[in-house]
Amino acid sequence: MSEYTVLGKSVPRVDALEKVTGAAQYGGDVHLPGMLHGKFIRSKHAHAKILNIDTSEAEKLPGVRAIITQDDVESGRRVFATDKVLYLGEPIAAVAATDPDIAEEAADLVKIEYEVLPAVQDVMEAIQPDAPRLHSDDTKDGPARRVFRTELRKLERDDSQDHSARIAELNGQLEELADEVYYNVSAETHSNAGDVEQGFAESDLVVEDTYVIPRVHQTYMEPHVSVADVESTGKVTVWASTQGPFAIRSGIAGTLGIPLNQINVIATTMGGGFGGRFGVALTHVPAVLLSQKTGRPVKIQMTREEEFTDGRPAPGCVIKLKTGVKNDGTILAREGLAFWDSGSVSGASIGSTIRLRGVYKFPHLKVDAYGVYTNKSGTAAYRAPGTPQVAFAGESQLDDIARKLNLDPVEFRLKNMRVEGDPVPAGPNEPKVGYKETLQAVADAVDWKNRTKEPNQGWGVAIGDWTNGCGPGGMFVSIHEDGSARIFHGSMDITGTDTALAQIVAEILTLPYDEVTISRGDTNSAPYATGSGGSVVTFTMGNTAKLAAEDTRRRLLELAAERLNTDVDSLELKDGQVSTIVADPPKSIGFGELAAYSLSTTGGPIVGKGSFARKPSTPALAAQIAKVEIDPETGRIKVLKMASSQDVGFAINPMAVEGQIEGGTVQGYAWATMEEMQYDEGGNVNPGFVDYRVPTTADLPTVQSVIVEVEAPDGPFGAKGVGEPPITPTLATMANAVADAVDIRITELPMKPEKVVDALHGNGK
């Protein structure tokens, strides 16, 4: 994209200096005078009745300022467990003390009497009729069925028109679900396109398997933290490490009944999020409650152990999957049934189950999904929530089919991929997409057709699809008297979005990149911005930045036309000045002079505004190829090569885009081979980095990232969101490579060495 001067360049990030010098201020770095430290008193059982809470000994400890329980939550909204705990580590009370060690000592002195109840951790056990039940209100009549029945009752009572067709349809749906009776169900979804039974009947080959994907933790490096300061006037200030400061503001307001305009959320630099840093419950609300009670600022910082027991990780799931194809490799039908482990609260990523359709032409598709309660903490988003899990099932099964039909796995996928205009099962037709280009690009990068391997080596390919989100956002751009520009906004930069915004504004205003600076406001001073999740920021705020910069340009041109006694149409922005397009005689005026002049005009200072709510996003594909070698003695999987391509629309900052591809790919690799939150009936048993292994520099060679650019019509300069897609294929990429290496299909992750060895022996090798 050579027509740009700043866009498409790997400029250093705007926050580079503060990050490499240790100057960046994260949530835990906030220290206020008189600040107290909060700690939680947590459940020691996975499922138990609380019989009594005795805080008397703890209160006597010098330095303790307050101990709160649910009785202190005036709004009545559930913050702490009261009559029953549903998982190990669930907060029952919180203490504030003058020192974190005193707070911890006090927490240990609080005595809780329990009546321990049987717990259930496995989703397939939890759906059985004899399983322990977590919530008294859950019935076998899941949410979807409740919706159907409510509509049915309403229609049956309404005589004003003929509803018989709809009534028959609803009765049909209920009848179809009648045999599917599951317990501890928190949510359900059902999608249908074509007729899968017909599709399987017409298939030459039908493959069926069950896939098990573990619960994993986002493992952002900075544990949850907040500092709350409630003034005597009732004003609430919260320093929060969060992906969504505006969501935290409304969350605190909603939970505690505090007027929104009394709450200011100051979002600090954030040590990673990956989707796990949106919720208000973990530290923000309890810190506000403790500050209300003590009249002092209170910091609550979770430990890593607390992150594992009381964080909101990505849900594990069990997927039963069946796919039918013709002998020539034409895919006909797929049927999927998924049970998502949503822990003790509804909300696992069950909506993503429909992504079992991948980017293939499925004439017949049926997908059913259930969220299931178990005695674990609730779940949250993790990088393309739900998609790595379903892509693992879908792409593993396609690999088996390619093997059985002796088809090249890349050609087989290319043959069945959708292109622009193709119908999407249970969705709108495809817009302009780059699926085939992206898969072809990664195949070319590793010279797929000429690949070679030694014994115990194998090649695996897989893809994953995702569509970035878009949300509302506002922004201002002003020009200073020195001619530089400043962006004012309120969206969180996790890993480079501020840099993209500065590049966009610099490009439009023809300024050097380093003459555009950024101020992130708190929720009191910045315009609303959607949360930084769903790969939304570059897409959303990039469009906002474009609008704000264009508005700034319009004002600069108007002011210059006044000063140069000419009309706006004869002027252009060039090299940080406004100049006449036809140089006869050449006239120009600097931004700084215009900014100074603007201060005495009726229009006032130069402030460009950009604000919008929604634009259509375009789906993006990530495709990966790995070459691995298995040690048959130890079962260790060594990655010899990992190539990862992604359609990013347009890479505003290629270095930052590569960083996303590399990071996401390694997270997927870790989910495939080592990460797994483990539970026994008593709760999580691996709450630390010794037993919950994440990759280090010693684990993987360099990731080869391949950037594909198929323009997104509504993205800023064609850009798509880049953060989430790269994790989506890797679980299957790794499993397919293992299958190619040792002819073993592992359907239950992670592929730890012992599992690989067991599989090798079980297979008689």
Added chain:
Amino acid sequence: MKKHPVSLTVNTDTYDLLIEPRKTLLATLRDTIGLTGTKEGCSTGDCGACTVIVDGKAVTSCMMLGVSANGKEITTIEGLASRDQLHPIQQAFMDKGGYQCGFCTPGFIVASKAFLDENPNATEAEIRYALGNNICRCTGYTKIIEAVMSAAEVMRNS
């Protein structure tokens, strides 16, 4: 809890402190001295975010008591850059995009310095092994390794 006198040098400044014996070196640096560049990621010595250099050796400061640092010389991330110049490792992390959220970055840079000071001619495999105690969750390590390799070359040539 009774406090103990501790005298230590951090980035060329000497501090005479009274600290509780249960406070870690990490807590001493962050809460008592106020140098918050060193981060707390796990409190169990497993993630490396709190790495500092104690008498020339990389140490996870969450695993060392403040009182044990009595008489020691400590270098933190704040002590690497001179007034007008970044340390070559800091410069390389900037130029190569060796960080994303930045939370693990001080630990990585400090651990890299301790290692490269002792092993200026280290190979990529040796660097990968040496940095294996530091966890980064954003980058996938590709650009971190590029940054450390390129910094090593700059340091060798200067």
